[in-house]
Amino acid sequence: MSSAVNSHELPAASMAGNPMSLVVDEASEAIRANAFYFGNKAWAEEYLTYCHRSEQFKERWLAATGDWTGKVVVDLGCGPGNVFATLGGRPARLIGVDVAGGSLELAEGLGYTTLLADAANVPLDSEMADVVAINASLHHCEDMRAVLVEAARLVKPGGVLVTDHDPQLSAWDFKGVAKLLWVARLFVYRVIGHGFHKTATQQMWGLKTEIHHKPGDGLTDDFYIDTLAPLGFSVSVYAHNHEMGADVLDGKAGPAAWKYKIANMLSGRRPSARTSALSLMCVARKTDGVLA
């Protein structure tokens, strides 16, 4: 492992030699942190094994996008390829865009054609995709609106843009004791080696990538609607707690884990309220000129 791993300093963007390196050289801290963390093959493999691999995820996404077979799909912030690994199918073209070289190598192994590029500035033609997917990635990007607008540009008329697993601002706006517990959990996770917190280094870099996943930050329905509706999309936004399949598209959030219920109660919110559901999923269809 390089010495930069043990440093609290951000490493220089390490894409030299890659044909797309100019895109991420002189990148923002957000991009460099993501490139570093998700570029670590061992961490990315672990992430690919455990995240977004459930049957509920598959059911929800297939309900939102349809089967990917025969379609042109662009997956922005594809990481090591979790979405395709879970959904399967035989897309006509499957393009994965990310800033993390190590993750892209894993995605390539799954069948993605990969592009090392910033999701806010993608070197692809406009209106080339039937499906544009962004899962758990928008909140890792500094300028979320710029990424959403860029994603919208890629969608064919009649095509669909789906985002998921971005924190709902209202649910993560922890107050008082809940905010203290939120910070304290990091220590506990570190001691017990929970999930992606096995070492101080992994924990620190993982947290650096979570640009808009912090108390008082996150996504709102209006963000998606105000960004995409003027671009000719019909937009639906669903709130959920990660455990529901296609029922999310019928407005069901599903159960929240006890720790989130307590955090919401301590913050003065009803855990069962829509605004307490952890993540937002946006399903936006580009009208083909005739407003639906």
Ligand SMILES: C[S@@+](CC[C@H](N)C(=O)[O-])C[C@H]1O[C@@H](n2cnc3c(N)ncnc32)[C@H](O)[C@@H]1O
């Ligand atoms: C939490 S992972 C999600 C990976 C995958 N989409 C999934 O469903 O599991 C976030 C991904 O977004 C990527 N990312 C962050 N900022 C980015 C940017 N500006 N452009 C492209 N990808 C970015 C990270 O490198 C990382 O692979």
